[in-house]
Amino acid sequence: MTFATCDLCDANEDQLADGSLAVLPPVFRQFGRLIAFSGPAVTLKVFEDNTLVRTALEQPGDGRVLVVDGGGSLRCALLGGNLAQLAEQNGWAGVIIDGCVRDSLEINGCNIGVRALATHPKKSAKQGAGALHTRVTIAGVAVEPGYWMYADADGVLAAVCKLD
Incomplete structure (x- = not known):
């Protein structure tokens, strides 16, 4: 799938106006080989504990x-x-x-796209606290499970449904 977030915004001004398409604030840094990526969201809410991040990523993406x-x-x-x-x-x-990532050089060698606020060398706690498949707030924007996420060099979008 080829897309540009700028073109998606231009073609979907009505959805931007009614809130079914949202632009996340430009606070994210880009990591990984994929500059552009998209797909339906699997949501996870955690705080300084990445146990459920691993649990989610162990499943087929x-x-x-x-x-x-x-x-x-x-x-x-x-x-x-x-x-x-x-x-x-x-x-x-x-x-x-x-939140943050670490091992940024290793992440940059992977054929995935990653957006995060910053890098931090300290690992997280491992207590298993958090919630999967729940409404989350990312940089002030609400994201529900199944929303379509679009990220490229110009920004990150969250859409209630897949955009053409």
Whole structure:
């Protein structure tokens, strides 16, 4: 699938106006080999604990995008090189994290797309706290399971349904 977020915004002004298409704030850094990626969202809400991130990425991705509400924490990483490799092996299109990543050079070697707020060398806790398949808020934008996520060099979009 070839798309440009700018073109999607131009072609879907009505959806932007009614809120069924949202542009996430430009706060994300790009990681991974895929500059552009899209797919239906699998949502996850965690805080400074990446146990459920691993659990989700161990499942077949089938071209989906894992959207992680990490509460915007800048105190530890929720995704590292090993989990990025796991995401690639299991067919995830990408990962969008309202939080940090680590092992950025390893992530950049993976054939997936990743967006995150920053890098942080500290690993997260491993207590298994969080919720999968729930409404999340990513940089102030609500995302429901199954929303379509689009990311490219110009931004990140969340759409209630797939855009053509």
